[in-house]
Amino acid sequence: MSDGDDNTSLDVVYYCDEMFGFETISGAFFILIFIFSLTGNILLLCVLFFYENLRNVTNIFILNLAFSDLVFTVTLPFWATYHLHHWVFGDFFCKFMTAAYVAGSYCSIILLTAMTVDRFITVVLHWPGNPVRRQRCAMLSCAAAWLISIAASVSDAIKVGEETDWNNVSRCEFSSGGSDVDLGYYLQMSLLFFLPFAIIVFCYSAILKTVVQTSNRKSHHTVVVVLCIVAAFFICWGPYNTIIFVQSLYKPEGCYEYDNLYIAYSICRILAFSHCCMNPLLYMLSKKLRGHFSQLLHCENARKKKRERGTGPITSVIQNVAFIAQNSAVVLDLPSQ
Template structure:
């Protein structure tokens, strides 16, 4: 939230002119992202269920990524209200939404890393004993992603709490400050973001080198699809995480530096939060996924047309019944005259 031109950086307090209100813009954009992400990821889950090919390792990873994105998406309306107004949901919601935010972020990182390692072993090493063993490894990786991300969220959920500041606005934030907090944050970000990024870069360097030496077009398509999903994640989340590290190390001096850092943080945050609606778009690039989506939408349209046809038949029966009833009444009345 904006402090209305008052910025405290350590022992020095700067009274700056009113800065551009990115909080209101962020809140409005988060609502739009929430709508697109909810629709896209629900459709993606429906497509995966229609496909009935969840024994496929890639489909299993995509399914878990969609669930991870939905977990993150659930937090967006709360952040939207927070940035548009202030935190009005209480202390428990502050902790729960923070935990869900961390779970959605880190589960995505771990799942993408596991998917990349799976591609690396399949394409480069080519030594999986059997598809059954590969499926069990993938299921174990998905379970581990959820366990690790939930465990990582616990410490953040415990630390955050609702505090009321000088302007009578409540904030959901971590009030602690100190070197121990920074060390814990650096360790978490290094292990759960930058280390997976290094693993992914190494794996894809080897994958691309191997793929370029083969002529298997199907294998090319799979590698390209996963590469696009991974790249989209780090393009969205990379700048935001790097900026958070910079903010923890750098104290801006002067209003211009403060405003630049504030603007960069707001833009990077919007870019990072928009990632949850990227995976459905990238997954739908494949012809097979578009085919299943078309079948899903066709089934919905067919059901709607059937309902309209049934309703039309029902409404046509009512006038006919009324007409018959009128004729019967006339026939009963005629002999009495």
């Protein structure tokens, strides 16, 4: 190799190393997303447990979505440390955090698909059916979502591990398994992202067509909230999955191309990871949930219980008198035999 070639090679390595600055930006964003997501989803879970009916089908899905977001969220400090420094947590946590990351993201898309199908059956097909049976179907759907996402996460966790590169820096990366491993990964991604996307687009096309023809404002509001939740997921995760698919087809020939592709990838990754703190904000579209959030933050429920304890005996007497009077009225209204 000539001296000119050596200089070119050195320039390429030096120019590529400049991209490490974007790693620091990504790590800082991951910490911010972690703080907002942890706070928002814990508040959402408190609202669901204290104020909402957990037997409601939509609330069952929202509850599981909040848990899946939290599973994804707990991995963010580890990825932030990885980008700000390098992987310092060992091989086991490399696999475990990858599994949690994959399980949280895949579980969200499966749950959103199930929510959309439930809306489709209710609004378009008009199959409200037995409420108990519908609740059981929702619970089974959530259980299936967790099982499928955990199975996918175990498959991915097997393929990752802690590796040390040429300058003795530890990384948590996918092992180089060849084209068969890459094909399996992209096939899994297609089945667990693009297929649900196609199902959701089909269902919501029919839902919106039906809703436009009806005048039930309550139904309109529920559909709009669910639509916003689904749209936020695809706006956040769509570009990220698309650029991963592009990376499988396009290999940059030089550092300039790699530079541009990596910047696009990093921005899309930050957008995708920010989704875990979006759902609590979207639930604020519901006036009822906004009221619950306000009560929770101002501890109004505690004050209400305190007032009830202060007037407990009097209230209890009044309720007993009302109950006796109601029963007497029922007896008087009975027809003579």
